[in-house]
Amino acid sequence: MSQAFVYAVSVGITALIQLSGFAVAFALQTETFYDILGGTNFLALAAWSAWCSAAFFSNTRQIIATALFVLSRGWLLVFLAWRAHERKGDSRFDGVKDKFGRFLLFWVVQGVWVMLISMPNLFINSSAANRPLTWFDWVLVGGFAYAVIVEILADIQKANWVQAGRPGGFCQVGVWAYSRHPNYFGEIFQWWCAWALAYNSSEHAAGYSDPLWWICILSPAFTMHILLNLAPTGITNAEGKNLKRYYEKCPDEYAEYRKNTSILIPMIGYRHVPLGLKRTIFFDFERYEYRPGGSGKKD
Template sequence: MSSQYFVFGIAAAITIGVQSIGFTLAYALRTEIFYDILGGINYLVLALFSAISGSDKSNDTSTLPWTKDWRKIVATCLFICSRGWLLIFLAWRAHERGGDARFDEVLGKKGGRMKPLTFFVYWMAQAFWVYLISMPLLFINSSSVKQSDFAAYDIAFATLFGCGVLVEIVADIQKALWVRSGRPGHFCSVGVWSFSRHPNYFGEIFQWWCLWAFAQSSSESNRSYADPLWWACIVSPLFTMHILLNMKPTGLCNAEGENLQRYYDKCPEHYSAYRNSTSILIPMIGYRHVPMLLKRTIFFDFEKYEYKPKEDNSSKKE
């Protein structure tokens, strides 16, 4: 068990180190261009570090433990595919947009002074996010348990993890192609976007729940379901959900609510029909028939995501 905590500790130090280097470069050059790139690289560094630093209980030292455990191989390869795509996509998007508007005020691009402390907090927040997301993979690769063949449980969650990664990639590509084609129809409702208003966020959340469940088989505890370290790794999907469902700078809070005004101004009836018949997160058919109580609870279509037009102050005057 101590070897697992050692890997987790070193991984934390690596994460802080990578982000600190990124902040130093970005601060010196007064740019945010390294932010998403270093975040993606940090994921890949942790994946490779945990793969080569893992251990097992066999006496065979001719090969790395990682190469003898299919659970570690599958989890690491899918993780690298997921975070590698994120790195490529975010770097491409930043290039297409000419930067990241989130940092305009922090970097003083709007005429104000640069806020170095706030800028540093951004980088450390990303370090926190990268580390928490990576915890299930660190758990799997640091395990010294001699694994048996894949069970049905392993196959199921490995497949579902891969499906989550695929949904996110397909959603990102379809949205990018739609934007490139001139945004026909004012809002994206092509491909997987016809089954979910935010399939990319669904894929991101779903894959980390699946990886956490998949990690259970790598527990060193005699009672794997009671392993405290495995349960600690549940912060990976929970934190992802919190970021994408509740944080205003990103996720649903940024995409829904008052930001829907552009759709209601241009095509109110068309967008309203799409919104009522399309799940906010979980891809599905027949959403229009789901009772509002279920939409507001298990389907995450909370009232805070509704568009509420601002009242015209002049109309209040008597």
């Protein structure tokens, strides 16, 4: 099967899942299974692209990339299903569920997100190329696995901390002692690794000459943009004015935590990093700073 056909059917599968989900959710006026269908959509595309492969079980790159993709998105499905059950609702949909167009937009955006994130895996599995993994490919596999593990650990450790009654006022257990947002680091880094791992799956002589491989960069770039820049979610939603609850409860302790802890990349010795580097390559932008006087989230 051609890569174009695999992508076209993937779009159809995604549209079917998301629009069917919207129709039922709008009729029942519920958002309960919104995130669950997002996770299910990822796994459906992984299964479809693996089935389309001419020799999946003899292609090491396809097996490893798909296994890591399924682990990542399978965990997302389980975690979001658990969170939806625990929270018994999602504030993102307050005042939206009864508005046809706005509610539909949520489902359309989720479909676009699923397709973009899945692009490197679809690219790898739909390619007829079967090159052996290079040493750099193995580095990327290690990076992909590391990022997935960090994200899973971050989710579990944060959930356990919340269930324990939020001791200390803010989460600094496990990987949260080395990054203020380790879950977002894992989500971003894994898709950069996945995109780079797809390079040697190109049917062209060199990946850099393959336009489709370059289009797949939308997977990590879109993820990074959402988590770093968009206000309704990601770091923008967690930092800035929404740090008020920490500065009111434990100002000195939290200020010290921010000085010592990287905003994204897990590391030690962050307090010694020059401010100029923090504001650039470490993504600790000034817009994430707390400005007293603004309103923010409550615990």
